[in-house]
Amino acid sequence: MFQVLKTEGRARRGHFVCPHGTVETPVFMNVGTQGAIKGGLSGQDLKTVGCQVELSNTYHLHLRPGDELIRRMGGLHAFMGWDGPMLTDSGGFQVFSLSGLRKITEEGVTFASHLDGHRIFMGPEESMRIQSNLGSDIAMAFDECIENPSPYEYVEKSIARTYRWLERCVAEHQRLNDLPETLNPGQMLFGINQGGTYADLRIRHMQQIAQLDCDGYAIGGLAVGEPTETMYEILDAVVPYAPEEKPRYLMGVGTPSNIIEGVARGIDFFDCVMPARNARHGRLFTWHGSINIRNERHKEDPGPIDPECSCPVCRRYSRAYLRHLFAAEEILGLRLAVTHNLWFYNTLMARIRTALDEGAFDAFRQRYSAVLAGRAVED
Amino acid sequence: MFQVLKTEGRARRGHFVCPHGTVETPVFMNVGTQGAIKGGLSGQDLKTVGCQVELSNTYHLHLRPGDELIRRMGGLHAFMGWDGPMLTDSGGFQVFSLSGLRKITEEGVTFASHLDGHRIFMGPEESMRIQSNLGSDIAMAFDECIENPSPYEYVEKSIARTYRWLERCVAEHQRLNDLPETLNPGQMLFGINQGGTYADLRIRHMQQIAQLDCDGYAIGGLAVGEPTETMYEILDAVVPYAPEEKPRYLMGVGTPSNIIEGVARGIDFFDCVMPARNARHGRLFTWHGSINIRNERHKEDPGPIDPECSCPVCRRYSRAYLRHLFAAEEILGLRLAVTHNLWFYNTLMARIRTALDEGAFDAFRQRYSAVLAGRAVED
Numbered sequence: 001m002f003q004v005l006k007t008e009g010r011a012r013r014g015h016f017v018c019p020h021g022t023v024e025t026p027v028f029m030n031v032g033t034q035g036a037i038k039g040g041l042s043g044q045d046l047k048t049v050g051c052q053v054e055l056s057n058t059y060h061l062h063l064r065p066g067d068e069l070i071r072r073m074g075g076l077h078a079f080m081g082w083d084g085p086m087l088t089d090s091g092g093f094q095v096f097s098l099s100g101l102r103k104i105t106e107e108g109v110t111f112a113s114h115l116d117g118h119r120i121f122m123g124p125e126e127s128m129r130i131q132s133n134l135g136s137d138i139a140m141a142f143d144e145c146i147e148n149p150s151p152y153e154y155v156e157k158s159i160a161r162t163y164r165w166l167e168r169c170v171a172e173h174q175r176l177n178d179l180p181e182t183l184n185p186g187q188m189l190f191g192i193n194q195g196g197t198y199a200d201l202r203i204r205h206m207q208q209i210a211q212l213d214c215d216g217y218a219i220g221g222l223a224v225g226e227p228t229e230t231m232y233e234i235l236d237a238v239v240p241y242a243p244e245e246k247p248r249y250l251m252g253v254g255t256p257s258n259i260i261e262g263v264a265r266g267i268d269f270f271d272c273v274m275p276a277r278n279a280r281h282g283r284l285f286t287w288h289g290s291i292n293i294r295n296e297r298h299k300e301d302p303g304p305i306d307p308e309c310s311c312p313v314c315r316r317y318s319r320a321y322l323r324h325l326f327a328a329e330e331i332l333g334l335r336l337a338v339t340h341n342l343w344f345y346n347t348l349m350a351r352i353r354t355a356l357d358e359g360a361f362d363a364f365r366q367r368y369s370a371v372l373a374g375r376a377v378e379d
Numbered sequence: 380m381f382q383v384l385k386t387e388g389r390a391r392r393g394h395f396v397c398p399h400g401t402v403e404t405p406v407f408m409n410v411g412t413q414g415a416i417k418g419g420l421s422g423q424d425l426k427t428v429g430c431q432v433e434l435s436n437t438y439h440l441h442l443r444p445g446d447e448l449i450r451r452m453g454g455l456h457a458f459m460g461w462d463g464p465m466l467t468d469s470g471g472f473q474v475f476s477l478s479g480l481r482k483i484t485e486e487g488v489t490f491a492s493h494l495d496g497h498r499i500f501m502g503p504e505e506s507m508r509i510q511s512n513l514g515s516d517i518a519m520a521f522d523e524c525i526e527n528p529s530p531y532e533y534v535e536k537s538i539a540r541t542y543r544w545l546e547r548c549v550a551e552h553q554r555l556n557d558l559p560e561t562l563n564p565g566q567m568l569f570g571i572n573q574g575g576t577y578a579d580l581r582i583r584h585m586q587q588i589a590q591l592d593c594d595g596y597a598i599g600g601l602a603v604g605e606p607t608e609t610m611y612e613i614l615d616a617v618v619p620y621a622p623e624e625k626p627r628y629l630m631g632v633g634t635p636s637n638i639i640e641g642v643a644r645g646i647d648f649f650d651c652v653m654p655a656r657n658a659r660h661g662r663l664f665t666w667h668g669s670i671n672i673r674n675e676r677h678k679e680d681p682g683p684i685d686p687e688c689s690c691p692v693c694r695r696y697s698r699a700y701l702r703h704l705f706a707a708e709e710i711l712g713l714r715l716a717v718t719h720n721l722w723f724y725n726t727l728m729a730r731i732r733t734a735l736d737e738g739a740f741d742a743f744r745q746r747y748s749a750v751l752a753g754r755a756v757e758d
Contacts, residue, residue: 040711069678079703324414331418335710
């Protein structure tokens, strides 16, 4: 399913065949939490911004409108009008970050809904069933997401359990795919590496899960509080133990610079809420750093957000107009800002792929990694 | 500029040539208050929903971002990315409905900004200058909007002043159009008939303003508290005194049924915030009456909002999905709802025009006027 076309150092240029289309990697997945993209974008708009893979959240959709309902409506692709590749997370991250009181046992996690407080149980089997009901192309294994830093002894016990949970995910996922009534019999499963900031635990866990022959391997539990340098050190340590022939997904990362550095360390898949969230606060990405469109200096600027950008927003609207929409609290401002930022991220990935195709990724990294390290051109 | 192609009773099928395109009438103008359509639609989206004329608000744009700024940005068409016909209101209605303390003199109105309370003066000349800066195709005369009911004596004095204001509007509008630096030298001016609910005053005022040879005549100050039947009676009384060869615009009206009844009484132009405002509250129009998409009954409905509708929302999304978006408070829900309702209104007008073309308007009116009288199919 995954083919590495070219490498440069540890960086890989590849493609990955999904039931709903082939994904060119490295790729940034665009987040549509509740079956819609924050800021008012639709599944159709994702095509306009160059999205290859849409990412939906299992936890949110299980709570509302319910995965059984979505299954009866023909699955999430039909429900939200996106017919391309789709990845669903396992719900694990939200169970640990959004819900209130929770109790972890060998079986799974009992937690309180962040919507109405009602108690819900989710374990590996439940997560697989929900993702099967959603009908995504890629299901993610159910894991425990721990904070950084956590005590070594706790992390060691946690990754042992997350490994046992992965074994149960693999079995249940296979069983569900084989059911005659399954929505997406070709649904794939990615395992998730954990181990906090301890390189030895990360490596041990990766070696274990690599044995289970998942369709891809994610690195979870990073970008959750540790310094960026620590994240890079963990990647340097653990990526060599991920199977060469499987795609690698760095979960929840990150800034444009983080992505370039992740690619340099052998990562193929990324996702992050940052482009849409920043957009909703008026922070827009350009190839010279980010700008805050709410800033007074843009009030009479007839130019686009970024003269180097050919997105539908930069082709048509001025900074002055966007600033006006934010000042007037017009929803259109959010939508145009999110459109631009997602286009920027998807274009960043396209430029990374072109650089890899041309054997020029290292030059690209030298040119842009520092410029796009999250700093603002005007701050 | 205006040509009546066909009539049926008092109803007229026509077209009206504007600097930015020809308008087929009867027409419903789509409201983009602050240079954007509420619910997140852009100028480009107005084409998708079949909008012929965009309506922008002089009062709002004067306050923010400022009409001088918009002029420096090339005018409102360029600023907001809409290249079709555009009408700007005079600001009068908002001065009387939105602003706080106000003082009316022969010169004009001093009022407090609803944004920050600072005091602003607006009279006929100021309104014409603002609308000239915006560069709309149709400017509206500055008038006093009175409440219904108001005392006869007050209304009589008010319409005399509104007539004198119209004389000043005509003079200033001509002067501005003739300036070499004007943005839109072909900008037209519509006069506005007032007179509250007093048929004799309405007629007297219409006879006066008809002498001033405006490019069109609006009927203002209706649908502001009086019973619907009173509005129809006033239309029955006053429309015959409006010039035959000029378009007639019923301001701020209304429900689909009000529009059908307005057409039957000789009206050519309409505008109303209702389709977008209702949409934002989940109330969606169908050819069998309106529905509330938030209603529990739509939770698992795989059908479109209206099987008779071919809008981009009905072609792609289910009621179940829309209900989910509203429940999850996703902005996309607002956008899809507004898209549907504006399409519905623009399609209503297209069907009215077709009926007139075919000499079948009376049958259309019989079939739909009661069904679309604002009642909900499910309430």
